[in-house]
Amino acid sequence: MSFSRKTPFLRRGLPALLVALCLPALAHAFTPFVVRDIKVNGIQRVDAGTVFSYLPVKVGEEFTEAEASEAIQRLYATGFFSDVRIDTANDVLVVTVQERPTIASVSFNGMREFDVKGITQSLKQVGFGEGRVFDRSMLERARFEIEQQYLSKGKYGVEINPIITPLPRNRVGVSFEIFEGERAHISEIDVVGNKAFSDDDLRDAMDLTTSGMMTWYTGTDKYSREKLEGDVERLRSFYLDRGYLEYSAEAPQVTISPDREHIFITYTVHEGEPYKVRSVKLAGNLLGLDKNIRDLIAVKAGETFSAAKTNETAKAITEYLGTLGYAFANVNPNPVLDRDNHETDLTFYVDPGKRVYVRRIQIGGNTRTRDEVIRREMRQQEAAWYDGNAIKNSRDRIDRLGYFNEVNVSSEPVPGSTDQIDINVDVKEKPTGLINLGVGYGSTDGVILSAGISQDNIFGSGNTLSLNVNTSEYNRALVLSHTDPYWTKDGISKTTSLYYRRTTPYDSDRGIGDYRVTSYGGGFNFGVPISENDRIFAGVSYEHNKLSDLSANYTPQAYHDFVDQYGESTNSLIFNLGWSKDTRDSALAPTEGSYTRLSADYSILDLEYYMLSAQQQYYLPLGRAFTLAFNGAVDWGRSYSDKDFPVIKNVYGGGIGSVRGYEGASLGGRDTKTDDYLGGARRVYGNMQLYLPFPGATRDRTLRWFIFADAGKVDNPQGECARGRNNYAEDPCGWKYAAGVGLSWQSPLGPLQLSWGRALNAKEGDDKQAFQFQIGTGF
Template structure:
């Protein structure tokens, strides 16, 4: 409200001079610019009223007075205070910086003129932020503290209260699909047995908007082109703790495709583009398939250098017959090539470390596939928090673009101190120092130490992923290992191994790599009077100390979309070892994994593992190189490493020694399923599985009738401590002497 204008009661006069009083921060020019007269002009009561209105309207002043003395116009103002500081007390749900920026959007911030109406707007905006998080019980109190030099400090005391929980979600107007099927598309839900973890029952305006879009997509993917949804009605209980959501929809009718056509500039690629269209007349219209086709055409043209290609699908509806003519309008725009690739944001990592991962080349035609592959390769380095690749037209050159690679670096050095636990190995302690990007060179240096009930190991390794310019990697390592019996506490034998190795990886495609290398190791075995006979026989054949140079060659192919929680793709590994000197043996190993997505939330995983070892030169396969099966990672439901040959002994020492074997066969089938209420969170899943496998000793014939099988259920969680696997398995064909263990778990090692 403006202050009432005073009654001046003066006669018009010619202004001889103008004085301004009360200014501290505001420039005097602001006053003069809003006065309707200048020196030498006549000044009236109407002019005085007009001047006061204009000066109030600036918002800079809380009081304005006009005085006249001896033909001198005196303007007396009182400036509004400025905001010197804004503080928040009790606010936990938002970052202070983010809220401060939000308040600036309504004109309230440090350095701004203080106005109570703006303070009310700020309080309203702040409250809206909390309401969007479902905190309807929020209370906000502001305190104004006067400060020297006509400034004020503002403090917001926030009592957030609890997030209102969703008591009911109702969908009105659905006829074609059940309410339960439609609610399955929502992230929000009513309280359930797992919502304490997922918070899916806590109301959020952003999540609700996302759920409405999911609902719209659900109908559009099933042909309901005229589907509409009204703004959702959100009601809150009087105690502000419960939310009731009602969504009203209008389904319309499903449309089938009567014709599918291409139009626009096709560049003579009609047949090639036509092959990318996977929908046919007679099919139900699907927005998801339509958008996928548009993207496929755009990507195809992008691979040919048309960086600005655009594909616009346009369905024309025939409402009488509920059919639609679908036309894909193609506009390839112009073909361009890349002038320059610019690297930015890397303050530590050298340019060449990033540039050598680029598959898009300078002065070459723009290739969308190469740019995407380049971005993924830079991201997989693990040196950066964020990798952003953009293209920018070159001014004045319509056929050129620049590619900008902007990265945000993250710390690449790490000190690891960890404690794991497994149902077989019990406590597992580990420590390590690792630097993935030594001096910004892109090389890795690692020291790792771990110890458990039966194993100790220390490894120092250095990896240069680009030992040569064409991407050959080199890894050098020093290692020490000590192994004791897993299930015998008498310490009746001990194996120590130490050595060094060098291995090379040669890329032969984007997903394929060949490995070659060699290790020298020195093995020392200590036996006692009560040691198992097999270990005594090994000492008789090889001695207490045995040296070996082990040559290895291998090949791997990895197309998984994630190494931690894969949903699709495959992983293949083949490896052959040849040992010389004292230990004369060969070992062939093969592993195949395949991940098949079954819809959005389900994944069927297959794993096969085969090892085949044999001695040569008149030597038997060395016992200390045996492989094992049983437990997590092989055949669950049986004790770890318990399958295959074993030895029983009585006397001063009695018990069972699990020997392992030179041959191993393992197969696993696993179906990953979402946790009810967990939404699309793939870090927490449960699974059903079936395992089979066996280990065969040196000279023992492989009998598939000896395979052991199990089946069960499990839980997989990528916890802050590392991957956690919990399984309950039931052996299906256990025989006398088999050691069964239904419940098994492991922290610190992925399955």
């Protein structure tokens, strides 16, 4: 067998299927031969060995027409080549290919609705991305995938134009030019087939709404496929919660106006009749806990069937079994319908599964915080039976540390084992350090330097260390404190603090200070846990105070009275005792739970007084995105000697932290000589806030805006309220009320709060302040 010329088996551009059909017709021109050599032409990036691996023949083997057809089909099927040709010359098999270009880059211009990383990932899932072989059909598939993403968000006017740019070395760059257009708004929602409930009742159960006054903020009039599917389920739940067990619905009809800006949705429902519960039973393996489980049943015989109560019961039983180690308990409610009488017999089938224990607790996501800081908050132990309550308490305790933006606790079965699981604790750390550096200049203070450093989780140890320095000429301070939350392995905490403060109030009329107060001291405070959420505090501190440079005309009379009674220098030993209880689900942005704190300070030596303090916070979740928060506090100080309560220990109110809308520290009595704010020995205030999610920041749970109402007062229980020089203030010690809006954010610089408040009952002489700003405040 010999060939004097090349015999082509495939012409450029014919598809593999056509080749397979045509090759038999070329048999008269092709005689099988033994391959002496194989050559590959046209490859640039694909390795020659890859081509050899797809050929059904090797050197020294006979090459037939059937193998030629198979070789061509195999090489086309790889997707690497746009053209394949096989020739022979002198028993040499020559494979000539033309490679498809590869995608060097994928970019998007004009895309604002989606994250580039997310879209890029979704395109890779359909086979289109950097490093992939470029194919026109795959390009169209990618364009269609992007378009579907926009349509699911209600952007029906989107235009997507791919631009292909040839690059050296047989590569291309792909750029998608996107005109997003406006999101289509819902103009009408209709329900067909409803008799028991009105259209308005059913529309109230949905998330999607027609355009209205507040939809610019809520966005509920913007159509999306996910929200539509959610509303289908909400309608179903609405009817099932009211006993309509035969409820069914057709797929909602969605139409769009010719201009692609208005959407019309129609739901067609089949209600049926409501059912009452005739009997409630338990079945399955109850582990001898029939009574305990029956107490968890919220559904009662004789009531209208409620899917919400039914699911609530199933969840309660599952969680109860979880506390006993049955992590994979399954509870299935099964209603049996009596259609003639519209009654149902409800049976809860309980399958506890196998009791499991925790093999390992794995910590992840902590790049700075040590594992032990997280592990010591775990109430679920390794090698112990699984306990659902312990898992929840552990998650809440870790979140209340305040070191993490996110805390997720999950469980997974151990491969090959039926009675073991692993617990995964994944955290996302937040900045826990705060550094303040300030340089300023004032006509009175001159150059002002201030610095502060605070680290709530120093070196990832869970300890807190802070140092604050202020070098103003008239206000200087140096404060150093350290807290070890696990001073002992039992969880006893210890706080050590040292401080030095010097204050010289400035009088602009005289150009000098009115007086000087110098204080220094230090102390220890210990916290002893007495339960999962309760802690007792006790401590002692020493403090030295000195008043000097008093002016006969410009120093407040209250400070002259203090010196007359106590002298210029005083020493005091202050004992404190307290109790706190914290059940909040988060220290950063609580949505449920409460916080309670009671404390008492008792001073001996030169200053003989006591101060009682109480605080109560309560967080009530209203749905998934709203939280109603309450805060109340009382401080009550008295002297237990025949002297007045020391003015240097007065408490103050007004501004962020008490009653917004009034200037900071402005509540309470005024000095009769200078009109200076004096505060008082008693302070009472309360706050109510409704937290709402910030538009466009649903991923950041610490960024929220709120509506608030405040009330509070500062006065002196042991004496009348001083109204200032010439009775300047009409009612400085009366109740003050305010309301407004604000913004809170756990910023990288610390807790940030902005508020705009309106004083509702300001009197003559009250100092109002609408806009207020603070970093480092709480509630």
